[in-house]
Amino acid sequence: MANDIQTEARRLAILQLLHADPDYSINDSLMQPLLAAQGHGVSIAVVRADFAWLEQVGLLSTNELAGMTLAVLRNEGVDVATGVAVMPGVARPRPA
Template identity: 35%
Template sequence: MKSSFADYQDADRRLVLLKALESAVQYRANVYLLRRFAESLGHVVGLDRAEQDLAWMAEQGLISTVKTLDVTVATLTERGLDVAAGRAKVPGVQQPAPGG
C-alpha cells in the first residue's frame, strides 16, 4: 500500500500533538494551544483539522477529550503516552525518532 504525502503529514502531525500533550502539565491542553505548538513545528493546522485529529486520536484511545465552553481539552492516556514515547505503535501516527 502506497502512502501519500498527506498521509505522512497526518501521521507526523498526530505525533506532534501527542508529544505536546506528553510535555504539558497534567498531560492536558486545549485545542488552541495544541494548534499553536503544531504550527511552531511547521504544520499548518486549521481548527477543523485539529478537532478531527483529536477526535481520531480519542477513537484510538490515545487521548480523552472534554468540551468546555465550546473549547476541546485533550488529555493524554497511558496508551497515548506509550505511543508518544515509541513504546507502542498505532497506524496513522508516526513513530518518534530515536532519542526523540
C-alpha cells in the same frame, strides 16, 4: 501519500506535546499554534478532527469546555508518544 505522512507526523506531535505538558492536557485553541510552531500549520477543524481520531483509537480523551475541546493524554497515548507502542496512523518517534 504525502498527506498521510503529514497527518501521521502531526498526530505524533499532538501526543508528544500532550506528554510534555505538566497535566497532560491542552485545548484545541492552544494546540493549533503549538503545532504551527513545529511546522504543522493547520486549521482548528483539523486539530479537532485529529483529537477525535486519537480519541477513537484510545490514545487520548476529550472534554468540551466553554466552546473549546480539551485533549487529555491517556496511558496508551504516552506509550505511542514515547515509542514504546506503535499505532497505525501515527508516526513513530525518531531515536534520540
